[in-house]
Amino acid sequence: MAVDSTATRRLSHRGNQSIAMGSGCRAKPLLEAFIIGGVTELQLDAAGVGELELFLAGAYAPETAFRLPAAQRFTAGTKVLLRDPNNVRLAVFTAEAEGCGAVEVIEKPRHADFTGHRLTAEEARRRVAGSSLVRAVALRGFLSIETERALLEGGARAIVHVIEDGPVDHFPRVRAALAAAGDRLLVNILPVAPRDPARVLRNYGAVELVEESGDTYRPEVRELMDRFLPPRRRQGFCVWFTGLPSAGKSTIAEQLAVLLRERGRLVTMLDGDVVRMHLSKGLGFSREDRDANIRRIGFVAGEIVRHHGVAICAAVSPYEASREEARRMVGADRFVLVHVDTPQPVCETRDVKGYYARARSGALAGFTGVDDPYETPLRAELTLQTEGVTPQQNARAVLEYLIADGRIDEE
Incomplete structure (x- = not known):
């Protein structure tokens, strides 16, 4: 198989001295x-x-x-x-x-896993020294047969740099790369995607950079992919209900949980009131404490989703910034924000706990919708109305969205 010229880039060297590429002092917010x-x-x-x-x-x-x-x-x-x-x-x-x-x-970052595959640039260059042609790939997914062939074409040596913070856990991706490793293919782990891939891969000894391509995999790699990278309809996701107090979030969320469990999905409910009794016990209702509460829910939801479960969260979550932080924690492609848009007067008539009345009398300070703002979501995937619509109908509308979005099989 000839190497596709569009998928391979030549990396410049000057003897053994790397040439600086790019300028300025840019980096991610860290x-x-x-x-x-x-x-x-x-x-x-x-x-x-x-x-x-x-x-x-x-x-x-x-x-x-x-x-x-x-x-x-x-x-x-x-x-x-x-x-x-x-x-x-x-x-x-x-x-x-x-x-x-x-x-x-003082101390280099610690790693307990794959310690023999975390090389410095100098160590990698030493491993491939004497090779006339060395190719490399920065791998965010699983190593395909097409990429493997492109790396080794013409008798070249190759370095597969598995990016640790890729979209799929790095453990199966490293194992998949090791399944193809041999005398000519070296596996290394990079902790993050480098800001200048060409320079980094060149410093690690490569002459040519190969792009990931193809969708054919070794049987042992395909088995790992089925376990760790299931099809979208079997992947985890989070449905996050937001809205004013007593808008009906929890009731709709509970109905949705039933519909998903009927379809065989593992569902975890993270209801705001319940969370405050356990995970967020001791937090108050200041801006800082509200944000901390949402971060805690977002963290737990992210862990559930990462293990291919479904997290259903029902929390007032009044601030746009904290909702967006929760989206980032879970993963933007696995987060569905549902705004339960019930008018405040209707919420007050449903308030069996009397919170609105206490807030208006001054007995309860910092209550959302009275003396603390609710910021209407700017990026809600769904907006639900509850007047004249039952919770079951709204839950069904969310389910239909999930089916159309490919997250749930249609029965």
Whole structure:
């Protein structure tokens, strides 16, 4: 099989010295800055730790300064302690200019898995030294037979760089790549998708870059895909009901749960009132506490969805920003926002707990719809009206949407 010229790019070298590609100090938004005891600290998220790991591995050579996100700027000479999401101290960053600076390593990012396949650029170059032609691919999916052939065409050596933060858990994707590994194919793990793939793959010893292609897989790879990457109709998703208090969210959500369970789906209900008795016990109703409550629900929903379950969430979730954060936590392609758009006067007539009356009398402060705003969703996939429509009818409307969207089989 000839290598498709549109899927292969030649990477330039100058002897063994990599040539810098691109300029400027751009990077993903990584972290949140804070000051503790006079020491400036930056807590990196997973993407930030991955960028630091690539930098320390020599992936961005000949750069000698680590790049902070565009939003982070410090006066030259400022020393900043970098931590990972678990508060492990990773390095001391000394600001220079334009968001870049020197890094003194305290402890490199930790990995317990596939330790023999987490190479530095120098280690990878050493492994393929002496090969006249080395190709590489940055793999976000599973290694196909077509990609494998394109890599090895003409007797080339190849490096498969499995991107750890891909759309599917990296464990089965690494196993799939290892199934094809041999004398000519080396498997390596990159923690994040590099901001400059050509430079990184070149620094790891490649001469040509191959793009992922094809949909034919080895039997053992197909078996892994069936387990870890099921068809859309068997994948997890989250239906998030939002609306004013007493709008009818929980009632519709419960009816939807029944319809989905009838179709054999594993469903977990995350009702706002129940969550506040357990997961969010102790939180109040300030803006900060409301946001924390939604983050907690979003985190749990994301874990359920990641394991191919269905999460149905019913929470007032009055703020657009926190709803969008929940969408990101779950995954935008697996999140269905349903706005239960019941007029406030109707909600008040349904309020059996008397919250609206207490809020209007001043006995209850910060109540959504009275003295705290409800921000109408800007990106709801569905909007439901409840006047003259039963909860069963609304639940059926959500089910029909899920069927049309390919998330549920039509019976």
